[in-house]
Amino acid sequence: MYDKKLQTPLQFLKGVGEKRATLFAEELNIASYEDLLHYYPFRYLDRSRFYTINEITAAPTLVQIKGRFISSQIIGTGNKRRLSAIYKDATGQIECVWFKGIDYFYKQIKQGVDYVLFGKPTVFGKRLNFTHPEIETLSEYLKKNTAPFTPIYPLTEKVKKFRVTANTIQNLTRELLILLKDQIDDHFLENFRKEYNLMPLYDALYHVHFPENMNILNKARFRLKFDELFFIQLSILKAKQNREAEVKGIIFNTVGSKLHTFYNNYLPFELTNAQKRVIKEMRENMKSGRQMNRLLQGDVGSGKTLVALMLAFITSDNNYQCALMAPTEILAQQHFKSLKEMVGDMPFEIDLLTGSIKTKARRGIHERLKTGQTNLIIGTHALIEKDVEFHKLGLVIIDEQHRFGVAQRARLWKKSIQPPHVMVMTATPIPRTLALTVHGDLDSSVIDELPPGRKPIHTRHVYENKRKQVYEFMQQQIAAGRQIYVVFPLIQESEKLDFQNLEEGYERIIKAFPPPNYKTVMVHGQMKSDEKEEKMLAFARNEAQIMVATTVIEVGVNVPNASVMVIESAQRFGLSQLHQLRGRVGRGASQSYCILMSPYEISKNTRQRLDIMTQTNDGFIIAEEDMKLRGPGNIDGTQQSGDPYDFKIASLTQDQAILMLARRAANAILNEDSELTDAKYEKIKQQLKKRHPKEIDWRQVS
Numbered sequence: 001m002y003d004k005k006l007q008t009p010l011q012f013l014k015g016v017g018e019k020r021a022t023l024f025a026e027e028l029n030i031a032s033y034e035d036l037l038h039y040y041p042f043r044y045l046d047r048s049r050f051y052t053i054n055e056i057t058a059a060p061t062l063v064q065i066k067g068r069f070i071s072s073q074i075i076g077t078g079n080k081r082r083l084s085a086i087y088k089d090a091t092g093q094i095e096c097v098w099f100k101g102i103d104y105f106y107k108q109i110k111q112g113v114d115y116v117l118f119g120k121p122t123v124f125g126k127r128l129n130f131t132h133p134e135i136e137t138l139s140e141y142l143k144k145n146t147a148p149f150t151p152i153y154p155l156t157e158k159v160k161k162f163r164v165t166a167n168t169i170q171n172l173t174r175e176l177l178i179l180l181k182d183q184i185d186d187h188f189l190e191n192f193r194k195e196y197n198l199m200p201l202y203d204a205l206y207h208v209h210f211p212e213n214m215n216i217l218n219k220a221r222f223r224l225k226f227d228e229l230f231f232i233q234l235s236i237l238k239a240k241q242n243r244e245a246e247v248k249g250i251i252f253n254t255v256g257s258k259l260h261t262f263y264n265n266y267l268p269f270e271l272t273n274a275q276k277r278v279i280k281e282m283r284e285n286m287k288s289g290r291q292m293n294r295l296l297q298g299d300v301g302s303g304k305t306l307v308a309l310m311l312a313f314i315t316s317d318n319n320y321q322c323a324l325m326a327p328t329e330i331l332a333q334q335h336f337k338s339l340k341e342m343v344g345d346m347p348f349e350i351d352l353l354t355g356s357i358k359t360k361a362r363r364g365i366h367e368r369l370k371t372g373q374t375n376l377i378i379g380t381h382a383l384i385e386k387d388v389e390f391h392k393l394g395l396v397i398i399d400e401q402h403r404f405g406v407a408q409r410a411r412l413w414k415k416s417i418q419p420p421h422v423m424v425m426t427a428t429p430i431p432r433t434l435a436l437t438v439h440g441d442l443d444s445s446v447i448d449e450l451p452p453g454r455k456p457i458h459t460r461h462v463y464e465n466k467r468k469q470v471y472e473f474m475q476q477q478i479a480a481g482r483q484i485y486v487v488f489p490l491i492q493e494s495e496k497l498d499f500q501n502l503e504e505g506y507e508r509i510i511k512a513f514p515p516p517n518y519k520t521v522m523v524h525g526q527m528k529s530d531e532k533e534e535k536m537l538a539f540a541r542n543e544a545q546i547m548v549a550t551t552v553i554e555v556g557v558n559v560p561n562a563s564v565m566v567i568e569s570a571q572r573f574g575l576s577q578l579h580q581l582r583g584r585v586g587r588g589a590s591q592s593y594c595i596l597m598s599p600y601e602i603s604k605n606t607r608q609r610l611d612i613m614t615q616t617n618d619g620f621i622i623a624e625e626d627m628k629l630r631g632p633g634n635i636d637g638t639q640q641s642g643d644p645y646d647f648k649i650a651s652l653t654q655d656q657a658i659l660m661l662a663r664r665a666a667n668a669i670l671n672e673d674s675e676l677t678d679a680k681y682e683k684i685k686q687q688l689k690k691r692h693p694k695e696i697d698w699r700q701v702s
């Protein structure tokens, strides 16, 4: 009943009418009573306190100050004409300026009277400036009896033209809240609310729109954030539970000879404890009868590929085939080569299948796959083409997963009668909150340790006018036998411009490092893949000391002798991309360096990004910081790893603690009553259906 009322079209609310209803629906996405209730303020003005002038800092915040004008005069002519008035309190003074309504305000402003000013002052050095402040006399202000917290709602230009203000929204919301009083049915019963410290729903809705103080506002927001996060977690965990109940996992119960032979006789170094632990986690999973759907996180260089190989042995020891899917041809080739090398003369068949393999060879590989001769197939998208058939596919490993779409993964899935185990390796760590929402239905394994002997990379941020010093440093490194990457940004929208940058950069390098003493190769995305490959190989064989490249080298390339990564126009890269690029060095025994070049003028946000890079090598920290700076929707610039939920109030960057609590609550309920059949969960069940009606068929997704 409550629900029906909430679905009432907005136009039936007193004071709305047809025209406004259309405007609200089109511009603000508010079509029903419910939409309006959940149209939360995104900010609140705290008018409960006065600032003193000496408290005003460079950060542009809205402030309210109390004082008097000590002078006012009209100065300048033409479009420079303005009113300038000096305003003062006990702690200092500020210049107020009007470019509009000059004569009106000139008459208005009286000296010897207390005024309240409100707005966003600016600071230039020591000078404070206040352009077009809101002004009223203190006595007017006191009469007005304003609520101390004024909510600010997101409004579009168009609705503002129709004179819709925050006040309009507030009045309508007030109307609605009165109408719905005692009719809002809380889906959380009292016991549950007590357990998780949640305000009743009606109260939360009321106080989020009309908070009396900060404390009550925080409690209201907590409740509403919890709601959002809880139902997402409940739907994710429920879907996971359903999948586990329906899908039987292939059982790998043999610990066979291949794994042992490799481990005892071929592995050139000891596994790190973290590698051992994650392999064990996965082995337990794969012999349990539950299908594995697991995310493997580990920083660049933490040795994820080796873990993949060990799992391929386990798969093969159980008479199944393993597929390793990489996002690019180069990476697939590199995996193929390095794994083949490691495996040596062991009886373990590895094949490579990529787009550039010729038809005849391809047919042969198809045949070997189908008959089961191939133990491990490494490939790109070519692996998911229709004509690829497996004998018995037991495990699919996806490397650098953010580049694969969900649909593509599903296609690989269908290549087996019984669903194979799936392991997804991420290129860089994912912030915890994202891992729990975007990948919340996957189990997770984390490699939190690098192989021993790695020297932390030294990173410095250098302005472009110091390029000469950078070149000198490069010369020293080359003289010491090292190799160097110089990377330029490549952003799709302006490919031409970037290409020009790259070519200019290449010319500059050639000039500073002239042949035949120096050899430089260039690699970029517009080259044919065999040409690219040839250049990369030349660099890997140490036939060139410098590689000038775009981000095509971002993923996976492994040249241990390369010890310097110079990143040009570093301001144009995202944090995780910078971290990925830096991960190309520091793979050998010598000390490695990363140099971030940028112009002198960069934004504050960019400076923060570059600072983080110079402060830490830890990919987990970088991932968190990246999300804080860019927001969850943008990590890696791909939508897929971003925020898939349309949060109205919760935030993946700020509400990690609430997210954890909500997940715990969801888990507790499912553990107690997996089908939510108990009457006390009836309302939760209804909410779940309402909020997340289309449960994705998760078996197809991961």
Ligand code: ADP
Binding pocket: 269, 270, 271, 272, 275, 298, 299, 300, 301, 302, 303, 304, 305, 306, 451, 452, 558, 587
């Ligand atoms: P990533 O996790 O970035 O994919 P890789 O699997 O490419 O890392 O490993 C990086 C390098 O570290 C490779 O050269 C690999 O052979 C080496 N490596 C992996 N595990 C170990 C280990 N336990 N001890 C020493 N070196 C290792």
Ligand code: MG
Binding pocket: 304, 305, 556
């Ligand atoms: Mg890798």
